[in-house]
Amino acid sequence: MHKERIKLEIYEGDPFEGSCCxxxxxxxxxxxxxxxxxxxxxxxxxxxxxxxxxxxxxxxDIVSTRRGLTSYPAHVRKALSEKGLGSLPYIFIDExxxxxxxxxxxxxxxxxxxxxxxKGKGGLPER
Numbered sequence: 001m002h003k004e005r006i007k008l009e010i011y012e013g014d015p016f017e018g019s020c021c022x023x024x025x026x027x028x029x030x031x032x033x034x035x036x037x038x039x040x041x042x043x044x045x046x047x048x049x050x051x052x053x054x055x056x057x058x059x060x061d062i063v064s065t066r067r068g069l070t071s072y073p074a075h076v077r078k079a080l081s082e083k084g085l086g087s088l089p090y091i092f093i094d095e096x097x098x099x100x101x102x103x104x105x106x107x108x109x110x111x112x113x114x115x116x117x118x119k120g121k122g123g124l125p126e127r
Contacts, residue, residue, distance in 0.1 A: 006094060006116045008048070010060045011076055012103070013088040044106045048113075055117065063088055 015034055049058050061072075063085065069077055075095045083090070083100055091099035091112065098112045 005057045006052075006055055006113065007092075008056055008058045008109075008113070009076075009090075009092040009095070010045075010058070010103075011063050011072070011079075011088065011090040011092075012060065013085065014062045014064045041103055044104075044109065047106055048109055052113075052117075056113070063090075 015038065045058055045060070048056060063072070063076075063080070065085070069080065072080065073095070075092060075097070076090065079087075079090050079097055079100070087100040089099075089101070089103050090097065091104065093112060093116055099108075104112060
């Protein structure tokens with residue numbers, strides 16, 4: 001029997017938006033903070049993907065003013081029109097909004113995913 005996969009979508013702001021030349025124009029401290037933030041996010045998602053590889057489909061995208069609004073799915077366009085760019089990142093599970101303005105920790109992602117996992121699409125890991 002084929003299990004239905006949970007679709008986790010993350011729409012983030014461009015970390016280099018507004019910087020014509022990338023992070024090289026920033027202070028060393030701000031570059032280190034950016035690198036640490038991006039590394040933590042990647043590690044969190046890598047852990048989720050590994051833990052739920054049979055159950056979870058993770059996608060990430062950058063929300064940018066350089067892209068046309070129509071290039072985003074309808075549920076993302078709706079969030080953009082209601083919440084605006086100041087509420088990034090947007091987190092959706094099966095196209096339903098579950099979090100705005102904060103990138104969840106691994107534990108917070110487990111909480112957000114728990115009801116979907118309990119519906120027979122998978123299971124929570126042993127702690």
